[in-house]
Amino acid sequence: MSRTLSVAVKAYPHTEFLASGFAAGGRPVEVSHVDPIYRAFAPMVRELRYDVSELALATFLQAREAGVPIALLPVVLSGDFHHHSLTRWPGSAEFAPADLAGKRVGVRAYSQTTGLWVRGILHEEYGLDAKDVTWVTTEGPHVAEYAEPANVERTEGKVLDVLRRGEVSAAVLGPPALDGAEGPLVPVIPDWHAAEEAWGARHGTVPINHLLTVRRDLLEAEPGTVAELYEAFGARIAERKVADPDPGPRVRALRFGVTDELVAGLQVAIDYALQQNVIRTPVTVAELLDDFSRLA
Template sequence: MDQLTLGFISAYNERVEPFMNGTIKVDGVELIPTYSHPAETFWRQLKFGEFEVAEMSMSSFLIARSQGADMIALPAFPSRRLFQTELSYHLDSGITKPEDLGGKKLGVAEYQQTAALWIRGILEHDFGVSQYKIHWYMERSEEMSHGGATGFKPPEGISFSRIDRSKSLKSTLMAHELDVAHVSSPWVRQANTLDRSSRIGGDDLSKIRPLFPDRMAEGARFYRKHGFLPVNHAYIIRGDIHRQHPWLAAKLYDGFVRAKALANQKLTEQIPTALMFGQEYTAKTRELIGEDPFPFGIKANRAMLDMITGFSCEQGLTPRKMKIEELFAESTLDT
């Protein structure tokens, strides 16, 4: 079989890095890696379809597929986070707990991003705060956003505004122009062409507090209730490549599985020595959320997929609840 050369774009991720750097190989396939900030990756792929294989926002993928976008996903989920624990509020907002967010101004980088989808769903279903009772503010501009590539329009009944281009989530929260904002994402400090918070901010954090002071406690609560951690991204294959090479999806999925297994084997070796109690923290994390909090495959993720597709439809991002069979490559449906 001739060698198939594929462009592969992704952020650095320890569970995927063995695949990106060539330690894990797939017979008959040569991957040409491009490392990129997720926000830029998704925008480029949604707008231009540049790469044959790409990391992709789960929420934007659901929207794009509902519109007939020519891409198919693999059930390899490199990124999971407890997005509600990344919210911070201003002390003068009168907020002391999640249930206080009704009637408040809440800022996110992008309304349709996966983080915002999970935040809305969790606030509504776990804390009783309706998405329609919150005033939503978005940092990204229309032209430089994932929504700009998918034709985003604010869902009916939602209070929606954009943050002035001279400002950012961080600066508006510090000035108490927002009551609460998603400013603790691990990506927010990394410069990219879509987000402004890495460039426009401030240093006075004296009145900024985390909505969940004990992130581990909230993470344990969510995991006990739902049995999974919320997925952020997946990997997609461009549709033309998938049709030309129907064997490819299963091969790539196997590569992702092997890469994650190798990364897990080396997990304890990767704990920075500066973290004096890193070993203990790792053990505590495993105690709270299990040995493998990043499961791949359909079977292990069915409850999560049911929830995220339900949230997407419920929030008016997709016109109907998308089916697993129309999202993932057929050869991966039994994984």
């Protein structure tokens, strides 16, 4: 019997097909149930634990810079606008985003992709540079080789707890944390919904959070298997987008293939990452997709 393919992805509507006897290249798929899904990222980039894995965009950028042999597939599994992801505790003093200069802001990890987008927005729209804030984190980077900037600190607990205790003026919270938060956290950016749509119109994309990656040795040894899996993800994403007549940004973010929106999203992320020292070596979108281009 063919060896199973180990796949680590979150249970989205567009990934449910993997759990119902799906096979690629004649090889059955075994889904690793990692919750939350970001717990799969360090094992993927440090140990190559999975054949195929969902991976945060910032983590992939750092892993590529570190020479980790994984390849990016143009399959966006999750994304969202993030102006609303910068929050303060209810009842705390109101302030403008630019007032965070010299202040402390909580984020799960400096290399968290939601944090990448928020810091980019603060720089682009409010002139606030990442180096002018102390970033208080509860976790380190997934990529062991990455050295954090000097203005990154570590603390204990969850980011919500750090914000609740008043140890930070604001906090960056990704969709799972925001969705599960108790009480109405207050977005720091005013009129955030309009600001998000304006950002999207300006850049021609919805920010990317997680994409699909594959071990490079599997891609090189079994391109047909990877291609079959890639096409299956694409079909499910297309079905989900067609089924939603009025999609919100989380559905609009889903993408398959090398589209203008995908390229725009990757390019802005590269620009933001270089600004923030999330990566230190310039890279092009074409280079990110080089392995996939050989497959195609």
